Structure formats: C-alpha cells, structure tokens
Amino acid sequence: xxxxxxxxxxxxxIGCNACTIxxxxxxxxxxxxxxxxxxxxxxGKFPAARRxxxxxxxxxxxxxxxxxxxxxxxTYKREDGIVLIDYNMCIxxxxxxxxxxxxxxAFYEGDGAYYSGMETLFEQAKQDAPEGVVMKCNxxxxxxDQGLDPACVQTCPTECRVFGDLDDPQSKVSRLVAERKxxxxxxxxxLEPSVFYIGG
Amino acid sequence: MAARxxxxxxxxxPQREWxxxxxxxxxxxxxxxxxxxxxxxxxxxxxxxxxxxxxxxGTVLLLxxxxxPDRFWxxxxxxxxxxxxxxxxxxxxxILFGALQLAPQVLGLSLLRWESGALSATIVKTLxxxxxxxxxxxxxxxxxxxxxxxxxxxxFFPIIFFAYSLLAGIDFLILASPWLPGPxxxxxxxxxxxxxxxxxxxxxxxxxxxxxxxxxxxxxESVRLLTRGRxxxxxxxxxxxxxxxxxxxxxxxxxWRSEVQTVFALTVFLALLRLLGDYLFRFLVIxxxxxxxxx
Numbered sequence: 001x002x003x004x005x006x007x008x009x010x011x012x013x014i015g016c017n018a019c020t021i022x023x024x025x026x027x028x029x030x031x032x033x034x035x036x037x038x039x040x041x042x043x044g045k046f047p048a049a050r051r052x053x054x055x056x057x058x059x060x061x062x063x064x065x066x067x068x069x070x071x072x073x074x075t076y077k078r079e080d081g082i083v084l085i086d087y088n089m090c091i092x093x094x095x096x097x098x099x100x101x102x103x104x105x106a107f108y109e110g111d112g113a114y115y116s117g118m119e120t121l122f123e124q125a126k127q128d129a130p131e132g133v134v135m136k137c138n139x140x141x142x143x144x145d146q147g148l149d150p151a152c153v154q155t156c157p158t159e160c161r162v163f164g165d166l167d168d169p170q171s172k173v174s175r176l177v178a179e180r181k182x183x184x185x186x187x188x189x190x191l192e193p194s195v196f197y198i199g200g
Numbered sequence: 201m202a203a204r205x206x207x208x209x210x211x212x213x214p215q216r217e218w219x220x221x222x223x224x225x226x227x228x229x230x231x232x233x234x235x236x237x238x239x240x241x242x243x244x245x246x247x248x249x250x251x252x253x254x255x256x257x258g259t260v261l262l263l264x265x266x267x268x269p270d271r272f273w274x275x276x277x278x279x280x281x282x283x284x285x286x287x288x289x290x291x292x293x294x295i296l297f298g299a300l301q302l303a304p305q306v307l308g309l310s311l312l313r314w315e316s317g318a319l320s321a322t323i324v325k326t327l328x329x330x331x332x333x334x335x336x337x338x339x340x341x342x343x344x345x346x347x348x349x350x351x352x353x354x355x356f357f358p359i360i361f362f363a364y365s366l367l368a369g370i371d372f373l374i375l376a377s378p379w380l381p382g383p384x385x386x387x388x389x390x391x392x393x394x395x396x397x398x399x400x401x402x403x404x405x406x407x408x409x410x411x412x413x414x415x416x417x418x419x420x421e422s423v424r425l426l427t428r429g430r431x432x433x434x435x436x437x438x439x440x441x442x443x444x445x446x447x448x449x450x451x452x453x454x455x456w457r458s459e460v461q462t463v464f465a466l467t468v469f470l471a472l473l474r475l476l477g478d479y480l481f482r483f484l485v486i487x488x489x490x491x492x493x494x495x
Contacts, residue, residue, distance in 0.1 A: 032203045041210035071284040072274035092267015094217040101348035132267030185494045189347040
C-alpha cells in the first residue's frame with residue numbers, strides 16, 4: 001500500500017502564495033481559515049536581510065498525535081497514510097489543535113462566507129463542513145483518488161512541491177528524500193511527518 | 201472570521217483554542233473532586249454533595265465549550281488513547297458513584313448500608329477516593345503528553361493539579377462551612393492542612409518553572425512571559441504572592457493556635473486568596489501555552 005507524502009524545496013519557493021489560493025479554490029475553506037499557507041520570516045541584517053518562506057500544511061504524520069488525542073475517533077488515517085476528519089463525528093473539543101505542533105488545523109465557528117451572511121454560489125456549492133468542527137488539509141484526497149496531484153502541487157509555478165508514494169523507493173518523492181537529504185519539520189517531536197523539506 | 205497576521209509568520213505561536221470555559225472547568229472540576237476527596241476523609245456527606253455539585257457545574261461549562269455540545273456523548277468513545285475520553289468516564293463514574301455513596305447519609309436511605317464503618321464502607325470509600333483522584337489528575341495528563349506545547353509537556357502537571365485541586369476543594373469547604381448541614385468542621389485543622397498544601401504547590405510550581413527555564417524555545421518563552429513579560433504581574437503577584445506566599449505567611453504562625461476556629465474572617469480571607477491564586481494559575485498555564493517555532 002502506498003504512503004503518500006510531499007517534498008517541498010524551500011530553495012525554489014518564492015512565497016507567491018499560489019498554493020494558498022489553489023487550496024482555497026479547491027476546498028472553498030471558510031473566511032479566515034487556511035488549510036495550507038506560506039509562513040515567512042525576515043532573517044539577516046541590512047544589507048544582507050532577506051525573507052524566507054515556509055509553505056505549511058497538514059503533515060499527515062505516520063504517528064499522528066491528533067488521532068491519538070481525539071476522544072471521538074473523528075480523526076482517522078487511511079491505509080495510504082492520509083489523515084482525515086469525519087465532520088459527523090467531531091465534537092469540536094479542539095484537543096487535536098492543541099496537540100499538533102504544526103498548526104494546520106482550524107476550528108470552524110460558522111459563518112464562513114467571505115461576504116458575511118451572503119454565501120456566493122461557489123461557497124454554496126463547495127463548502128460542506130458544518131459549524132463547530134475542526135478542519136484541515138486532506139491532501140486533496142478526492143483528486144489523489146483520481147490519480148491527480150493535490151491542487152497546491154499542480155498550481156505551484158516553481159514546481160517546488162512534489163507529491164507521491166514514500167513507500168516506493170523509485171518514486172520522485174522517495175528519491176528526493178534520500179538524495180537531497182530532505183527532512184521533516186520538528187523531527188524531535190517523534191510524529192514522523194509525511195511532508196519533507198529541502199533547504200531552508 | 202479574520203486571520204491573524206502572526207498566523208503567517210515563522211516563530212513561537214500562542215495557543216488560542218482553549219479559553220475561559222476550559223480554564224473555569226479546570227478550576228471547578230479539580231476543586232469539586234478535591235472537596236469530595238476531603239469529605240471522605242472527614243466523613244462529611246454534605247461536603248461531598250457540595251463537591252459533586254461544583255464538579256457538575258464545571259462539567260456543564262466544559263460542555264458549552266464544545267463546538268458541537270449535542271454530540272458530547274461521542275467523547276466517551278476512545279478511552280484506549282484519549283485522556284479526554286478517560287476524563288469523561290472518570291467524571292461520570294465519580295458523579296454516579298458519589299451520589300450512590302452519599303445517598304444513605306444525605307437522604308437516610310436504609311437500603312444502602314455502607315455508612316456504618318463496615319468493610320463495605322471501606323470499599324465504597326476507597327473506590328470513591330480513587331475516582332476523585334483520577335478526576336483531579338487527568339487534566340494534567342490531557343496537557344502533559346502533548347509534544348506541541350513544551351510548557352505543558354511536563355510530568356509535573358498531574359501532581360500540581362492534584363495539589364491545587366485539593367487546596368481549592370478545602371477552600372470551598374472553608375467558605376461553605378457556616379451553611380453546611382452535618383458535623384461542624386475544625387477550621388484550625390483545615391487551615392494547617394492548607395499551609396502544607398500551599399507549601400507543596402509552591403515547591404511544585406517552582407520546580408516546574410526551573411525545569412522549563414532550560415527546556416525548548418517555546419517553554420523558555422512561556423517562563424519569560426510569566427516571570428518577566430506580559431503575565432508577570434498576575435503570576436508573581438496573583439499566583440505566587442497572593443495565592444501561596446501571603447496565605448502561608450499569615451496562616452503559618454496562627455494555624456496551630458486554637459483560636460483559629462473562632463477567627464473565621466481570617467480563614468475566609470485566606471481561602472479567597474488561595475482560590476484566586478488557583479484560578480489565576482490555571483488561567484496562566486493555559487494562556488502561556490506556546491508552540492515551538494517550525495524553523
């Protein structure tokens with residue numbers, strides 16, 4: 001069975017946030033909620049100051065702490081390693097948000113329309129989460145099941161994201177992890193994330 | 201709902217999900233279970249009933265904190281891995297078992313005969329005490345295993361919450377003592393107990409801070425916030441000063457004198473100070489929870 005994962009090359013990312021918008025367009029996430037986003041930080045001093053970018057999303061960990069702390073079983077992991085949330089099971093206790101060190105989860109309080117009280121046709125068609133539950137990146141599971149890459153991967157203009165099967169040593173992601181010494185964020189937390197980073 | 205700018209920056213992030221409802225539950229839930237535990241030792245059924253009442257009040261607040269309170273029953277489903285599930289079971293069992301244990305004394309039900317000091321009474325008390333201790337400490341286990349927030353990731357929390365819960369439970373008992381039916385309480389004894397407990401809390405909190413001050417980046421920042429930063433006034437003045445040190449300094453010399461029983465105003469004042477310190481401690485522990493920076 002595959003174990004899906006992603007490699008993100010920080011040397012190539014230009015912080016354009018195309019992935020952030022592609023995610024918004026794909027999932028119609030409520031206003032103020034981002035399943036994927038690009039963090040940034042200023043480093044160095046003038047005249048050598050620069051900004052570094054860090055695209056983040058759910059890490060779909062091999063040992064997901066969110067799944068362990070969830071009191072209802074709303075958070076679950078598929079055989080292919082994708083960690084999902086069953087909105088019908090979630091009680092909105094937010095223990096998963098507190099437990100995850102990567103910060104990709106968000107609590108949806110309701111009224112997620114960008115024009116308050118007036119859902120656009122797009123939002124009416126695409127927003128499916130009930131209020132009072134936690135939501136997060138699902139690796140575009142519907143696209144993956146059709147053999148497509150996640151929206152953020154397909155959209156990235158610099159091709160800094162690669163998606164594939166970490167269990168297949170011949171896949172591009174596996175080769176990047178092995179050859180480019182890609183590493184996950186906060187490996188000391190012991191959660192074995194499926195998202196790896198090159199450079200940075 | 202607008203996104204905050206710091207959600208897009210690499211750095212230490214504060215936790216924002218758990219607020220005053222969870223904090224008040226931590227306070228009331230711990231105090232209620234602590235009061236029930238003390239009532240078993242004092243053999244005071246009405247104090248036990250008060251403890252269960254405080255616990256139920258806290259649990260109702262926790263229910264309102266859920267995004268979907270109508271699905272609360274689902275929180276019982278995963279005790280094999282989730283401390284929240286285990287806590288739900290402990291609370292429910294304590295309320296049911298406590299009510300059953302206290303019924304003979306409070307309602308005079310002659311069918312339930314374990315109030316008489318027989319073996320059955322010892323078994324019932326031991327079970328009740330075990331459940332009360334589990335309710336007092338499980339919230340510490342909700343916080344401590346999390347690798348995300350280093351300030352919470354400490355084995356001290358279950359012990360600290362146990363000591364603080366007992367402290368708050370006894371303070372509730374002191375405050376309610378004039379109105380409680382049943383045998384009269386020895387306030388001098390309770391005040392002496394509180395002095396030892398306050399000293400224990402002080403040592404545990406200082407030990408936790410000592411460990412955290414040389415821990416991960418976010419834990420050090422939490423310690424800085426609480427000792428030199430935004431929350432320093434509330435922590436040093438409220439939790440340490442008013443909540444622990446001042447009651448210790450005032451109570452220690454007088455708690456061993458017999459007139460403490462008659463100086464009710466003093467014990468009430470000290471109980472209020474300690475309760476304020478306890479609530480502030482729980483508030484600050486939650487608010488000072490910070491995530492490590494991702495890079």
